[in-house]
Amino acid sequence: MNSTKKARLEAAGWKVGTAAEFLDLNKQQAAFVEMKLALARCLHALRIRRKLSQSRVAELVGSSQSRVAKMESGDPSVSIDLLLRSVLAIGGSPAAVVRALASRKKLTPV
Amino acid sequence: MNSTKKARLEAAGWKVGTAAEFLDLNKQQAAFVEMKLALARCLHALRIRRKLSQSRVAELVGSSQSRVAKMESGDPSVSIDLLLRSVLAIGGSPAAVVRALASRKKLTPV
């Protein structure tokens, strides 16, 4: 690709890179999202096992019911930091966190 | 503790709770920090193994050298999200992340 076209594409908001970069970026992003979803499932499962409502979890975490719902659904607006702190806040052990991450499901291409 | 004293302490910016709550909070916070430090060490080790400078890592992550330095030192201003994305960005595998978290060092009381 010549630099003129590259500049034109970039001006239009596109990121220009090699195919390898493209694939790698996707792999990294996929791995990141997988971990996030693994923690989301971990939080939900733990909450159910402990028979807690989302509101109760919110109290323990210092957050709100709506945010807990977003956490469990893997909403893009929630950070892994918050998910981690939440799992720990309702009594999840670090080992449980590690297990959850280790057994994360692979995202399948659509 | 009577409610008057509790109110007085809270007005002064103190959080009042039971000893159990206090200890648990510390345990959770400790676990959280341990994981963060584990990822920080993971990032540093991986960077050295790959013979990359902090500036090069910054390019790969889309950040800056100063932030990479903060990441590796476990600076409070960096999130676990950023640490995770950085490890993945320089080629760390999800499995490596899990290993790092599983082998995190315990923080010892001072």
Add this chain to the structure above:
DNA sequence: CCAAGGTATGTCACATATGACATATACGCA
């Protein structure tokens, strides 16, 4: 000695994640 490259630390404007709130939906029970 100096210059160059790597790392650490502080600051700041800006972007993003967050708690709170409103509201919708769903289910059970009287």
Add this chain to the structure above:
DNA sequence: TGCGTATATGTCATATGTGACATACCTTGG
């Protein structure tokens, strides 16, 4: 039917994280 409880979804002000920059420190080699 209505009422209470639980969960989902959207919005918003603001607290927090972030990239960028300046700058200082330390090696290494010229």
